[in-house]
Amino acid sequence: MKRHENRSKNITMKAYKLPKDKVTYNYRYFLPYAPEWGDEKFCNQRLEELLVFCKDAKIDAVQFFVNTLPGTYYMPSHDAEEQRYWSEWMKNAVKPALAKINVSYQLNLQMILGASSCGLDMRDEYEWDFLVNQYGDESLGCACPLSVKFRNVMGEMLKLWASTTPDIIWIDDDFRMHNHGLGTPRGDCDFYCYCKTHLSEFAKFAGKEYTREELVSEVLKPGEPSELRIQWMDFLGQTMTESAAWMNRHPRQFFYVA
Numbered sequence: 517m518k519r520h521e522n523r524s525k526n527i528t529m530k531a532y533k534l535p536k537d538k539v540t541y542n543y544r545y546f547l548p549y550a551p552e553w554g555d556e557k558f559c560n561q562r563l564e565e566l567l568v569f570c571k572d573a574k575i576d577a578v579q580f581f582v583n584t585l586p587g588t589y590y591m592p593s594h595d596a597e598e599q600r601y602w603s604e605w606m607k608n609a610v611k612p613a614l615a616k617i618n619v620s621y622q623l624n625l626q627m628i629l630g631a632s633s634c635g636l637d638m639r640d641e642y643e644w645d646f647l648v649n650q651y652g653d654e655s656l657g658c659a660c661p662l663s664v665k666f667r668n669v670m671g672e673m674l675k676l677w678a679s680t681t682p683d684i685i686w687i688d689d690d691f692r693m694h695n696h697g698l699g700t701p702r703g704d705c706d707f708y709c710y711c712k713t714h715l716s717e718f719a720k721f722a723g724k725e726y727t728r729e730e731l732v733s734e735v736l737k738p739g740e741p742s743e744l745r746i747q748w749m750d751f752l753g754q755t756m757t758e759s760a761a762w763m764n765r766h767p768r769q770f771f772y773v774a
């Protein structure tokens with residue numbers, strides 16, 4: 517196995533491959549970390565209990581929930597720096613402990629855009645632009661995936677967790693364009709995104725500028741989908757695909773599979 521030339525940025529590792537003709541038991545788990553969820557003694561005890569459970573239950577992989585904000589399960593952390601101690605512990609203690617019992621170390625980035633702020637206005641806590649729903653209202657904290665500010669902040673979080681070199685990074689279902697918990701005048705499901713960036717990018721895609729009201733009217737029109745609705749849905753699909761590709765690029769800079 518050859519070492520990558522840029523040793524300061526890349527880590528040589530073997531490619532993780534699922535075993536053939538065998539059910540893989542992947543255990544999704546939130547492991548408490550200090551100091552937010554207890555002292556070091558308590559957190560290390562929970563790690564030891566996890567190791568015993570994995571051996572007794574014949575668990576093949578553990579998928580750890582990370583990138584969540586303390587106090588809520590449904591919103592991401594504010595930045596990478598506030599998670600650094602947590603990530604270092606996962607890298608230097610948790611991953612090696614799993615390796616000793618031949619259990620795959622995997623991560624579930626529980627929050628990327630944010631699922632819902634649960635009615636709390638958290639916009640002043642985040643340095644990014646927010647999703648805008650069909651009524652023109654901003655979400656109370658959930659990020660627009662096309663926001664440059666969001667990509668700067670979340671990019672650092674992705675790099676932080678990728679630097680712990682998990683076998684797999686899983687993205688959760690908050691990466692979506694509907695149901696981010698924002699109440700609407702009619703009580704219907706909120707759907708996205710009609711921010712200035714999305715509208716501007718769609719104008720380039722469609723070759724014509726449209727207002728939020730025009731797009732929403734076409735999206736909700738009964739009967740056969742109109743050409744504009746088809747264009748809009750195709751555009752959303754492409755922006756989500758591009759955003760997923762953007763997320764995928766960050767972990768890759770930490771790995772050199774030989």
